[in-house]
Amino acid sequence: MEAKLAHGPLTGIRVIDMTSVLMGPFASQALGDMGADVIKVEAPQGDLVREIGPARNDGMGPVFLNANRNKRSIVLDLKSKEGMQAMHRLLEGADVLMYNVRPQAMARLGLAYEDVAAVNPRIVYAGLFGFGQDGPYAARPAYDDLIQGAATLSSLIAQASGGIPRYVPTAIADRVVGITGVNGILASLLARERTGRGDKVDIPMFETMVGFVMGDHMGGLTYEPPLDRGGYARQLSPERRPYQTRDGHICALVYTDKQWRGFLREIGRETLMEEDARFSTYAQRSQNVDYVYGVLAGIFMERSTDDWMRLLERADVPFMPLHTLESVLEDPHLKATGFFRIVDHPTEGAIRSMRAPMVWKNNPPSEPRPAPRLGQHTREVLAELGYPPEQIDVMAAAGARAGARAGAG
Known part of the structure; x- marks a missing residue:
């Protein structure tokens, strides 16, 4: 054949x-x-x-x-x-x-x-x-x-x-x-x-x-008896969403300690991790994720999207544009x-x-x-x-x- x-x-x-x-x-x-x-x-x-x-x-x-x-x-x-x-x-x-x-x-x-x-x-x-x-x-x-x-x-x-x-x-x-x-x-x-x-x-x-789905969200239900009702807190935070900027939106994730230090240095708040225990370590940020993301949401409204892209690039913080079905067709990488x-x-x-x-x-x-x-x-x-x-x-x-x-x- x-x-x-x-x-x-x-x-x-x-x-x-x-x-x-x-x-x-x-x-x-x-x-x-x-x-x-x-x-x-x-x-x-x-x-x-x-x-x-x-x-x-x-x-x-x-x-x-x-x-x-x-x-x-x-x-x-x-x-x-x-x-x-x-x-x-x-x-x-x-x-x-x-x-x-x-x-x-x-x-x-x-x-x-x-x-x-x-x-x-x-x-x-x-x-x-x-x-x-x-x-x-x-x-x-x-x-x-x-x-x-x-x-x-x-x-x-x-x-x-x-x-x-x-x-x-x-x-x-x-x-x-x-x-x-x-x-x-x-x-x-x-x-x-x-x-x-x-x-x-x-x-x-x-x-x-x-x-x-449950690979992320089994949480405390992994154990018997359960330690909690399940769910990955960061993914379920109501503040986990694209950040509003002065003129639009941006997708950014300040995640590791290194990224936080670089980000805070660029915005002139280098001492925040020492002054506020909720920001001090990855574990603390995870436990206080709603508060941390809420603070970030306020900070991101202070500058334009283009300004944030340049700043995040310098700080080596991961970011991407918030695309629509039409704008993704014009993405420079694609x-x-x-x-x-x-x-x-x-x-x-x-x-x-x-x-x-x-x-x-x-x-x-x-x-x-x-x-x-x-x-x-x-x-x-x-x-x-x-x-x-x-x-x-x-x-x-x-x-x-x-x-x-x-x-x-």
């Missing part, structure tokens, strides 16, 4: 990507960015996320464009005999199968791990879904918002702000779990090189996010590293694309291919699987008809 693979650390690895929306596609995009040949298997109606956000053409919205580069899209109706036969052919030559529906749904399709391993025992079978399969939530559906709340993020926001519970305004659970899934897949591929065996790896959202680039998409025209952040010296990935149109590579992939042209025509037409029926419904 001929594979049109990109260059990169994962050159030669073929991923069959049955995932949709964000968590799974974000993970499979990362594998594609590293050079894997990612074949995105879409139902005839396509990935739902294609329709999210403003778009120039149907099915090519911005969330889809930014989570599906370096993939080839093939439309298969897995409810049909022909579609499942093609899926089996894909699995025969694959290294990884990724899915993010509930495992029970995979079993109903005839694609449980045992079914897939019978076709290809070397495959890494990776499921990214809501809950571990040994608990009472096993069959529940899950979305980012639900997991944020269940993993305590929303209540922590309310505690820190003195307001109502809210969700983080980004799909943080989908993305954290997606990255965790990449780690699990890469580890399984490495183990396969050593053992010759594939594996089944489950990446549940709930357990992953509870561990992610411009210098070429993070945002205007590229020409074959159907969407000029679009702003973000490059993969990792850089390799000896195995640099090739230029990314743009996110695909629905079914763009169906004929190409089916030809690689050995289907004759006349059968490809029939299968492509059947997929188009199924998609039209789904759209009408």
